Amino acid sequence: MGIGYWPHDIDRAVTTEAFLRAYRTLGYGLCFDGTLEPGIEKIAIYGKGPLGSEVPTHAALQLETGEWTSKLGIFEDVAHTTPAAVECDIYGRVICYLARARRA
Amino acid sequence: MLQTVTVSSNTPSIVFIREVYAESSLSTEAKEVTAYGYGCGEVFLTAEQRPTFVKAIEVDDWLKFQQLARDWRSQRGVMSSITEAVLCPAYQSIIGMGASAVPFMLEKLEEEAQDPDQWFWALKAVTGDDPVRDEDRGDFVAMAQSWIEWGRRQGYAW
Numbered sequence: 125m126g127i128g129y130w131p132h133d134i135d136r137a138v139t140t141e142a143f144l145r146a147y148r149t150l151g152y153g154l155c156f157d158g159t160l161e162p163g164i165e166k167i168a169i170y171g172k173g174p175l176g177s178e179v180p181t182h183a184a185l186q187l188e189t190g191e192w193t194s195k196l197g198i199f200e201d202v203a204h205t206t207p208a209a210v211e212c213d214i215y216g217r218v219i220c221y222l223a224r225a226r227r228a
Numbered sequence: 229m230l231q232t233v234t235v236s237s238n239t240p241s242i243v244f245i246r247e248v249y250a251e252s253s254l255s256t257e258a259k260e261v262t263a264y265g266y267g268c269g270e271v272f273l274t275a276e277q278r279p280t281f282v283k284a285i286e287v288d289d290w291l292k293f294q295q296l297a298r299d300w301r302s303q304r305g306v307m308s309s310i311t312e313a314v315l316c317p318a319y320q321s322i323i324g325m326g327a328s329a330v331p332f333m334l335e336k337l338e339e340e341a342q343d344p345d346q347w348f349w350a351l352k353a354v355t356g357d358d359p360v361r362d363e364d365r366g367d368f369v370a371m372a373q374s375w376i377e378w379g380r381r382q383g384y385a386w
Contacts, residue, residue, distance in 0.1 A: 127310070127346075127348045127349050127352060127358075127360075127365070128310065128348075128365055128366050129365040129366025129367075130365070138309070138311050180309070181307075181308060181309045181312065182308040182309070183308070194308075195308065196306035196308070197304060197305060197306040197307045197308055197313070198301070198304070198345065199306060214305065214306060214307055215306075215308065
């Protein structure tokens with residue numbers, strides 16, 4: 125409906141492809157996993173639906189400690205040790221990891 | 229008939245004023261609520277103890293909106309996806325209330341101050357307007373402020 129922020133020139137669609145394109149405008153690219161790497165900031169994208177056509181539902185950010193943090197809807201941010209810890213019926217499962225150079 | 233209700237710390241959370249007449253107005257000076265208007269009205273105290281005058285014909289809508297807002301919070305749980313959250317039945321029912329829900333949503337945005345909830349979707353759906361500047365999209369506090377200012381320009385009172 126065009127309510128929140130979305131980069132120009134990217135389809136405003138709730139699809140993995142659109143999300144990956146949108147995150148790319150912020151400097152994120154696909155990476156293999158959520159392993160902690162010095163100087164690299166990673167996020168995990170969660171989604172629901174058939175393999176290959178999942179609908180994005182949630183994202184978690186990796187902290188410098190290697191823990192992950194999620195904002196649970198309207199509730200407070202929580203820290204979790206693994207991305208899988210918040211996989212559930214609402215968020216689905218991790219469908220990909222993205223990474224960019226950690227900013228100061 | 230002018231009716232005055234003195235609000236103290238022992239006052240119940242809802243103060244009813246019935247059979248009051250004259251132009252509607254409120255004064256919160258010295259914790260004293262003065263409500264007078266054409267027809268019946270009720271004064272509700274918000275969580276911040278701010279009195280809100282609601283005309284009798286709006287009372288049912290106000291109560292319905294408050295219940296739906298609570299239901300929406302419950303139905304969405306920990307959903308992160310705004311797209312999913314606005315499809316919850318309670319949120320759709322709020323949209324279904326139409327223009328009567330607009331001042332209640334604007335009031336929510338003002339109350340929620342630094343952590344405004346996602347009333348933007350419903351406000352746009354109901355009013356067909358969108359006063360948010362492109363550069364403010366994603367900045368929920370700025371978006372809320374745009375809607376509050378829009379509401380005042382449109383003559384909404386809450």
